Amino acid sequence: MNNPSHLHYAASHEWLALEGETGTVGITDHAQHELSDVVFVQLPKIGSRIEAGASAAVVESVKAASDIYSPVGGEVVGVNTELETNPALVNTDPFGAGWIFKLRVSNPAEISALKNAADYEKSLGV
């Protein structure tokens, strides 16, 4: 299982990359595999404020729509518009080009509630 060690992981299978006060959010390889073919991503609005654990985006596979929860609270400062034309990036590069949104993290202390890669993998039973 290739979950990058520099990322923070939510139990609901999102990852957070922190650079300064900006967090980038996507879904894990495990999550994209469970969802299978992603055909549509509803992105959050830039400028919207999201609480930790609140629904921020929707990823739709052929069969179903799944909420994507923000691992930490903050203001949305960027969205991956590439996903509007190529939603399958979530499948093919979940930790890279398949990122979903960026937010200005309002309370960095919330990151302590997230898992590191080793603990996330343990939670998957791998």
Added chain:
Amino acid sequence: MEQEPLKRTALHTSHIESGGRMVPFGGWEMPVQFRGIIEEHNAVRTKSGVFDISHMGEFFVSADSPEKVDACLNRLLTNDVSRLKVGQGQYSFLLNEQGGVVDDLILYRQSPNTFFVVVNASKIDEDFARLTALSDAGVEWSNRSGEFSAVALQGPESVDIYRKAFGKDAPMPSRFELSLLAWREQTILVARTGYTGEDGVELFFPHSLARPVWSLLLEKGAMPIGLGARDTLRMEACYPLNGNDLDATTTPLEAGMSFAVAINKPDFVGKNALTVQIAAGLSRKLVAFSIEGKGAPPRSHYQLFLGTQKVGEVTSGTFSPSLQKGIGLGYVSAHASAPGTVLDMEVRGQRVPIVIKPKPLYKGHSL
């Protein structure tokens, strides 16, 4: 909720070996996908795929004369069985007294006075109870669903694969017909039917043949296909799914399936209600539609609007791998149901335009 353990088909181990992702479906544990819904969908549209349909139900009905069994089936079901010669099949409905759909099914005249009936998995017990309760004296029904495994081999290369598997002289029925194939000292019922819009066959056989048949078809080039792609394929072909697009409150006429209703028969269960509906005119119709451009795929129960007026509801929806956009089926008020009509679909509080399309949404290579 029912707490009964999920039933497994005779192909359960084969599915695990092929990497199938098993999910609950109508009381059964079935593969929703193997390699991925889109890849499987495309394999059926361009080559050939094989589905486990062992969960479906199989009944046999017979009487001591063709007249007796024909009269009974013509009273119980909507279509006219007297048209069927030996080996021919037809799509038909079992209705309630209000003209609503209990089940949609296919039946074949296997011999002059015996019919083979294939029904939906979730309706086996209800159908059998209703058919036997309403049946005539001297007409014998048997529910042999527990004895049969079944697979559907679908896609443009399926007939070739069938012949590679069972021999070039193996019987190949015509569209909606049934043949008997002798294989390994057993009998396989071979029907030229399917639920994908592609040419292909459905095979019904004793459980002991399940693994050998499945393995042989894979070896000859068919890809294993799960229920996920079965759903996208049937939606593109605009085949209704009982429980989604058909139920006890919808009639075959509203569903656009009047070709399977012989309304001029003297009597059949639900006829009075359908006659009233015809006289009054249909107030709603099952339409097919697509999203224009990139947008969220339709899902069951999304609401449809014409301006501010709610005119309908989605009953089935998905992303169409063939058309590369969202598609759906839904019941819409008759005045808003013509192909070309633009409606709004509410998705998570936002309205997105959809366009009603002629059926089918995608024309496959079926005969």
